[in-house]
Amino acid sequence: MKDFTAAMKALSDQNRVKIIKMLQHKSMCVCEIKAALNLPQPSVSKHLKILEKAGLVSSQKDGLWVNYHLSDGSRTPYAATLLGNLRHWLDDDPEIAGLVEKISFLNRKDLCK
Amino acid sequence: MKDFTAAMKALSDQNRVKIIKMLQHKSMCVCEIKAALNLPQPSVSKHLKILEKAGLVSSQKDGLWVNYHLSDGSRTPYAATLLGNLRHWLDDDPEIAGLVEKISFLNRKDLCK
């Protein structure tokens, strides 16, 4: 039950949903997400931690960067199914569509000074 | 987006999830839910309102009682899909299983004095 409600709570925040939708297109480091959402870096880290605990995203260190990507869903069946549903959901949401367009132009080398 | 996060938030509370799982077995009035969950009546009404706004449950007046039942999902696709998923999810959760057993013995006539 806790696994289920944790997944639901993780996805009840718009910024976290946006992160999931962006990660569907490419894995991103914290500073890319920060740039895309215009949020302070600590906020992004905290949102990512909540998503990670819910089994929705995973991370991989690459030197100084930490790349976040969608989880394979092996942690909980809820996360797996929700990630599946979110593949098509919200694609035509204007805010989401705008973000997806935006991140295609983002370049990590320009973001991280 | 708001529809989606509202549905998620509605299901991020354990009591509300319990209500959904009980309503899978029979439609219930407020005082039955109150008895099953051992919650004060205003809390139950408020939880039900949140579930209703999220498109997860609907209500029907029957004299003095208000019967709540699972929504048909026509309000939002998110509610419809989540209700579908929840059909099998959490069935083996001990707390849920206990509740389902409990409500089979509940009788409205004994509850509402």
Next chain:
DNA sequence: GCACTATATTCCTTAAAAAGAATATATAAG
């Protein structure tokens, strides 16, 4: 070693949700 950068964590403040008590509405029965 030192300086620099990306990310994480902590602490504090603010906003939002839940719990609780009291009251209001509405329907039924006498």
Next chain:
DNA sequence: CTTATATATTCTTTTTAAGGAATATAGTGC
């Protein structure tokens, strides 16, 4: 019309989550 019952609503308090600033950790390059 009064009483009683089921549910809803309001208001207040408490808890929980989010935002923000500052700091800590951990790599990288010199």
